[in-house]
Amino acid sequence: MHSAPPEELVLRPIGLVRSPHRDPEATPIQPLFAQGCPATLELLPSLEEGLQDIEGFSHLILIYHLHRSEPGPLIVKPFMDPNPHGIFATRFPSRPNPIGLSIVRLAGRRGPVLDLLDVDILDGTPVLDIKPFFPRFDSPEGAKGGWNDQVAEGDIEARGRRYKK
Amino acid sequence: MHSAPPEELVLRPIGLVRSPHRDPEATPIQPLFAQGCPATLELLPSLEEGLQDIEGFSHLILIYHLHRSEPGPLIVKPFMDPNPHGIFATRFPSRPNPIGLSIVRLAGRRGPVLDLLDVDILDGTPVLDIKPFFPRFDSPEGAKGGWNDQVAEGDIEARGRRYKK
Numbered sequence: 001m002h003s004a005p006p007e008e009l010v011l012r013p014i015g016l017v018r019s020p021h022r023d024p025e026a027t028p029i030q031p032l033f034a035q036g037c038p039a040t041l042e043l044l045p046s047l048e049e050g051l052q053d054i055e056g057f058s059h060l061i062l063i064y065h066l067h068r069s070e071p072g073p074l075i076v077k078p079f080m081d082p083n084p085h086g087i088f089a090t091r092f093p094s095r096p097n098p099i100g101l102s103i104v105r106l107a108g109r110r111g112p113v114l115d116l117l118d119v120d121i122l123d124g125t126p127v128l129d130i131k132p133f134f135p136r137f138d139s140p141e142g143a144k145g146g147w148n149d150q151v152a153e154g155d156i157e158a159r160g161r162r163y164k165k
Numbered sequence: 166m167h168s169a170p171p172e173e174l175v176l177r178p179i180g181l182v183r184s185p186h187r188d189p190e191a192t193p194i195q196p197l198f199a200q201g202c203p204a205t206l207e208l209l210p211s212l213e214e215g216l217q218d219i220e221g222f223s224h225l226i227l228i229y230h231l232h233r234s235e236p237g238p239l240i241v242k243p244f245m246d247p248n249p250h251g252i253f254a255t256r257f258p259s260r261p262n263p264i265g266l267s268i269v270r271l272a273g274r275r276g277p278v279l280d281l282l283d284v285d286i287l288d289g290t291p292v293l294d295i296k297p298f299f300p301r302f303d304s305p306e307g308a309k310g311g312w313n314d315q316v317a318e319g320d321i322e323a324r325g326r327r328y329k330k
Contacts, residue, residue, distance in 0.1 A: 050239035052251030056311025074215035086217030088295040130253040146221025
């Protein structure tokens with residue numbers, strides 16, 4: 001990069017996830033493997049107005065702080081594959097910036113509290129942003145999933161489904 | 166929230182986007198309206214190893230700092246709809262935490278530089294994370310898109326497509 005060094009960005013959580021996942025080792029790897037798993041997102045009450053009309057969406061993209069991850073190497077073995085890959089070709093939690101992303105199901109809203117399903121997020125996780133999932137824009141057709149497409153369905157499920165074990 | 170106040174999170178950019186979009190007013194609203202629009206992501210050379218095997222993915226989820234957005238109200242009128250909605254029911258850039266998200270097409274890689282297509286991101290945008298798009302996990306079936314589903318296809322395109330005008 002030839003421009004001035006980019007600046008630091010300071011973020012403050014907008015809320016917290018409350019989920020049954022208290023042990024990172026037993027937390028599902030993806031929402032697909034957490035189907036039906038309930039959780040809540042407790043938004044800061046001062047931000048409640050920002051949820052207006054969110055009820056019309058079936059899915060939300062949550063961006064959160066991977067607050068229990070620690071820095072790690074740039075080459076990792078993801079949970080779903082025994083082969084190593086670059087960190088940016090995986091969703092592995094030990095990332096240069098500890099940002100997590102999950103697409104979860106929105107079941108309902110009680111004031112500043114969102115009731116969620118299919119949640120693969122640790123209890124107490126600080127949430128940084130909530131974005132609506134737009135089916136029109138967020139489902140590219142014919143997408144190829146690299147190494148993840150090569151892992152057999154049964155293997156990926158055995159490695160990813162760690163809820164209710 | 167009943168626990169201790171969540172802590173600040175300090176992030177450092179991992180790279181920069183170079184795109185033809187220099188004017189926020191003329192930048193496409195979503196990758197769907199930036200089809201074919203080329204850009205590059207210049208990763209910090211020290212992180213290049215983290216890109217290993219990324220070439221197998223057709224789409225990437227970019228998480229970035231909306232570095233030119235300013236704080237705004239919790240109720241906004243998004244670009245694609247004349248009606249107001251809560252900020253968390255939109256992708257509007259003036260958010261409590263200025264985090265942007267785009268699903269872009271990966272066209273190739275040259276060392277630490279990724280060649281991208283369908284890019285709706287401003288030139289000079291600091292990138293915070295790169296995640297592979299997993300078709301198996303990131304395309305929920307039967308998703309409902311709230312107000313966004315109600316906007317007619319022609320209207321949404323006229324409002325969103327601002328590239329090559």
